Amino acid sequence: MIRQPETCNRDLSRLRGPRLGMRVKKEMCLALLLISFLPSEAAHAVTVRAADFGYNPVDATSALQAAIDSGADTVIVDKMAADWTIQPVFLNSSNQRIVFEDGVKVVAKAGSFHGIYDCLFLANAQSNITLSGYGATLQMRKDDYLSSDYTDSEFRMAIRLGGCTNVTIEGLTILDTGGDGVCMASWGPDRPWCENVVIRDIVCDNNYRQGISICSVKNLLVDNCIFANTNGTPPASGIDIEPDKLFERIDQVTIQNSIIHANAATNGGIQFALNNFGGEPYKDARVDINHCTIVGNSNQGMWLWDTTSGLTVRNSLFVSNTGYGVYQLYNNLGTLSVEHSAFWDNGSGATRMANVAATSVTGVDPKILSTDINHPYYMHLSADTATTISQGASDGRPMGARPVAPWSGLVLVKEHFTGDPGWIHGPDPDYAGNSFGYSATSRAGGETGEIGGTVHSIGRSIPGTPPVFYGKDLVKPLTLEDSFELNWNTEDGADYYGEQGLNSYVRFGYFDRDAITTWYPVHMGLQMGDDAIYLIYSMHETGWTQQKLLKAGISGTTGHRLRFIYDPDAGPYGRISGQYNDEPIVSMDLTSGDRVRW
Structure with missing residues (x-):
């Protein structure tokens, strides 16, 4: 049901379904559960529209925050005639799905976000949260934060998760932040990592520090995303896998079908830097990079402080990065072997220290149709790409994040x-x-x-x-x-x-x-x-x-x-x-x- 704002301060603890406080015959229990419990749960699902909480095009913060704080199961951020201009918003409610309607644009308010940790959306120690926004945009004001009116900071994120569990972020385009597009980290020793996170179908473009920072997480899937044009302050990677506390963890991370493109990286388009913790946590880190396209990044396509036995890189394309396709700085824990991948036109060569496996190729042009992010066949392969690439992945698919362009001769x-x-x-x-x-x-x-x-x-x-x-x-x-x-x-x-x-x-x-x-x-x-x-x-x-x-x-x-x-x-x-x-x-x-x- 759509709940009106005047009822949004009710105690939601009563909306979790009735207790069965009667004695019934054994053979009637199942029927009673079906009749009484399940329909009651469905009947009490609560949906609110954020605009009903007093949308103001000049500053919509209070309306959006009130909708979230209502504790409703679903918050719909309405497509309005103007943008949702906001100051920092806090995701204070677990068990909540926030849906940004197609065409919604959430914009950081000019003159705000002076705090060095001010984020567009911040969630700490929350569970069961979804941010869904196919066709929606989150945009900050990176250039403003570089002015003398602001204290220097690299932490003004669009979305920051601290010690959260069961989170999905999908469909959003994230632009012009004063830090990362998305950051996942700990929330103190008691919540040392995020867990069970899915990030899919998002675009992070022109952000200040990283497209996405993976600082501490267990069970993360990054699928079908674009991390492009990061620039402003080091490391400026599309993806940075970099814990900075000894109690943090990197475990069961999968990055697949994603594009890492034109990032002004000081190290690499993907940075794998586990040097800030050591011992067993380092060796136990498990990351799988599969079917990714890493193109046109400053310095290396991928930069590793060192590898681990749990790092795999496969079925990917490393093309036209200014340094190496893959650069490994140390090999104290072994040497990375890049499987079923292609290296082409990287300024310094295919790899440093890392191995190019026999299943990979170094002398074949992938023939990417377009590196224009607005092109309908962005990062697709041309139909005349050699089969060693177009059918060269371990699963028989094309290497990289995108297929061969479905050219039918129709314009x-x-x-x-x-x-x-x-x-x-x-x-x-x-x-x-x-x-x-x-x-x-x-x-x-x-x-x-x-x-x-x-x-x-x-x-x-x-x-x-x-x-x-x-x-x-x-x-x-x-x-x-x-x-x-x-x-x-x-x-x-x-x-x-x-x-x-x-x-x-x-x-x-x-x-x-x-x-x-x-x-x-x-x-x-x-x-x-x-x-x-x-x-x-x-x-x-x-x-x-x-x-x-x-x-x-x-x-x-x-x-x-x-x-x-x-x-x-x-x-x-x-x-x-x-x-x-x-x-x-x-x-x-x-x-x-x-x-x-x-």
Whole structure:
């Protein structure tokens, strides 16, 4: 049930189910439990919405803290019109699930967090806590904390757990902290470690000290996470496994399917530093790093003070780190052997002291498609990656955290692009168009071609709205053997068409020259204008455009959806087809002459 805030101060101890204070016959006990106990538990599950506790967009701390302190089983942090701007919040309630709705942004309040240990969320000695936030963001103000107004500190974390048990953190994007994205540590000798922690599907980006600090924990799973762009103060690792007290422990830690990328590390993207405690705790540390991608970190991909018999590194990629892929400083307890992994383009070589096992490779390019965190195939492998990598893991899967890109030859364009591919120049293009296409050029910065286009006016620039260019890298080059799909609606160009009533185009083509005006040899699309839709196409070597009326009686400048498809496998030489508002309006088989000189 959703409980209203005015009832949130009730004693929750009475919500744990009834006691059976009667004598019953033996054969009736099971039935009574089923009828009385279980439904009562379900009936008393309590959910509250944090906004109901007095959300204030200027400072929402009291509302969020009150919702948490209510002790409700579930706290929903609502998607509001503005951010949740907060000062430090304390997770004081065990047995609680906090759900950040998709699109929620929790932001550290400017001018706050002056305490050197101030964290966005802090939990000490709590149990059974979940922070779930798929599509939600936690963001602090790292640059502010570097100013003279703040005491220097590396401990302003987004989430800090001290001696907590049974914790799940999932789905969140964590940005710009003044310390770590997430930190797990002890809470004094009586709570010397966190235990049973799951961290999955989170992104820690641009944090000050580490992406995640693993200081003291038993039974930790880190799965499908990204730790990137840590910078500001040492060690600046994506992942730092580093106890700092003799009573702390590192035991049964699994890090899998995760990306450690572009961290400004003083030692390594992953740091394994158990030198602050010794003896049996050191030797008993057990960590498994499996199916991870460690790319582009300063210094080493992974740095070890020393190994232990319980450390395994397998099925991973170490690529383009400025130092070694794996660097082991001492071998007092043995030498690490890296299994079923690939090393490529690391500045100082594959390893120092650590062994490259016979199951690993050092001379094969993994062919990572993109290291852009916003790319749909970020850290995926290209389809032409050698099978020694794409099938080289011990389980037959690709090495690293991501699979081979599921390239199907289909390109779907339904967005505004951000880079200028430079296909048309000058302030006054001489036709109106929302034109997209493939070019073999790489003006947007990629190496495999790009999709791009323009929005502009007829013969003049609309005041205040000059031509806008778009460009987006492709994940592989296109040819006439690839299918191509383009979707567009009039709202996409509303600033240029919807208010002006200009002709609108949805058009794509394959080019082998630098100018978009050279539609060669394939140029086809749909044009809206004069209250009608036309097919425009030029499939021949000459490049002359032909036009065919498809649908008349079209009115208005909004609510029009156009879809255009090129299918190279249909018909003897391929087929082009189009739809208007999901209605088929054209289908044309190509001839042999339509594909000449490609």
